[in-house]
Amino acid sequence: MEEDKNPKSRNPLKTAGIVLACGLAVAVAVAVVLGFMLADALIVYAYESSGGQPMLYVMERAEPGESMIVPLTGQDFERHPALDAVIRGGERNPSAWEWGYRDQRVIGGTKVSYRESKALHDAYGPQGERGLYPLMEYEGAYYVVLTTWP
16 A cells, blocks of 8 residues: 555566556557558559549539539649640540430540549548538539549
């Protein structure tokens, strides 16, 4: 009982054991985090080496409806060159408005890398509790960005 009240009477081996256990726990945690990062990098490498590539499709909507509207800026096009190619560039090839729903049409598509597909999905993919795609507005037109994985 007196040992618990008197800090000078503690065994130095006990203190060293506690410090060593804490250090070991930190080392294990760092190893686990690094393992997950390596596994993620290997999965992305395997996907990119598999031969197939994801696609980016952009659909134009006639009316915005209830969707959230996000204005596209020049910085968005610089950050995502595939989006620029489909909306403003050479990959733009609009279909007729009668495709699918009467209020939307595909305006183009292009192959993108897995990293670009993930970045586009994170930036312009479904959001909120209802999982609605935000509409991108550029020069008075409304666009939905869709990405696919092979």
